[in-house]
Amino acid sequence: MRMGLPLGGGIGGILLLLLYSALTGQNPIDLAGGVIPGEDVSTTSAPANDPQSQFIKVVLADTEETWGQIFSERNATYAPPVLVLFSDATQSACGLGQSAMGPFYCPADHKVYLDLSFFQELDQRFGAPGEFARAYVVAHEVGHHIQTLTGVSDRVSAARQRGDRAGGNALSVRQELQADCYAGVWGYYAARRDLLEPGDAEDGLRAAAAIGDDRLQQQSQGRVVPESFTHGSSAQRVEWLKRGLESGRLESCDTFSTAR
Numbered sequence: 001m002r003m004g005l006p007l008g009g010g011i012g013g014i015l016l017l018l019l020y021s022a023l024t025g026q027n028p029i030d031l032a033g034g035v036i037p038g039e040d041v042s043t044t045s046a047p048a049n050d051p052q053s054q055f056i057k058v059v060l061a062d063t064e065e066t067w068g069q070i071f072s073e074r075n076a077t078y079a080p081p082v083l084v085l086f087s088d089a090t091q092s093a094c095g096l097g098q099s100a101m102g103p104f105y106c107p108a109d110h111k112v113y114l115d116l117s118f119f120q121e122l123d124q125r126f127g128a129p130g131e132f133a134r135a136y137v138v139a140h141e142v143g144h145h146i147q148t149l150t151g152v153s154d155r156v157s158a159a160r161q162r163g164d165r166a167g168g169n170a171l172s173v174r175q176e177l178q179a180d181c182y183a184g185v186w187g188y189y190a191a192r193r194d195l196l197e198p199g200d201a202e203d204g205l206r207a208a209a210a211i212g213d214d215r216l217q218q219q220s221q222g223r224v225v226p227e228s229f230t231h232g233s234s235a236q237r238v239e240w241l242k243r244g245l246e247s248g249r250l251e252s253c254d255t256f257s258t259a260r
């Protein structure tokens with residue numbers, strides 16, 4: 001990915017900000033006008049200004065630009081999620097967040113929780129390196145925020161409470177695939193802003209394939225149990241990320257009315 005442009009100030013502008021931040025130790029995104037309101041960086045061991053944290057913040061700022069635009073085209077105002085970067089464990093309105101859980105979004109407090117060690121794992125254990133692979137993970141969590149704003153998350157959790165476990169898992173898969181598709185929609189806009197480089201989309205697709213339930217189950221228990229899927233198979237995750245990436249349209253992300 002090109003790290004330069006996401007704040008709309010051009011590469012020169014952001015490079016100056018990054019240089020400024022390198023010299024002063026201040027966060028360039030804060031300097032650029034508080035793009036991340038209420039940013040809540042509660043790292044326990046990783047420094048808040050390491051390149052990894054900076055990268056995540058730049059991606060998040062870019063998702064804000066994209067979703068801000070999409071919402072305003074629908075005469076709505078986008079209220080972005082709050083970012084919480086952590087290592088090891090952190091408290092959330094959804095309970096204790098631990099690194100072992102991977103990144104997550106908590107609908108109760110509208111916060112995206114990202115543990116920095118996950119990105120290393122993505123790279124080393126899941127074999128999905130590349131900046132866009134990381135960006136996809138951030139954009140997927142933001143996708144859950146969008147679902148919370150649109151009411152999809154509430155409807156899914158109400159339906160899950162009424163239904164049985166298998167039905168609940170199936171709904172969860174549809175919700176996760178929609179978040180993948182929304183991540184793709186962001187990727188579409190990022191590409192239009194010339195933020196992607198050749199090979200970036202492939203990095204994201206490789207990451208989506210690496211974290212499919214079938215692949216993970218095969219790795220951890222040596223067999224695949226489709227009824228217990230909660231996020232979708234590798235093929236499904238790739239398919240929905242691709243739909244978003246290629247169309248850039250929310251309407252193409254209707255995983256709920258698509259027969260599977």
Ligand SMILES: [Zn+2]
Nearest residue numbers: 140144176179
């Ligand atoms: Zn998810």
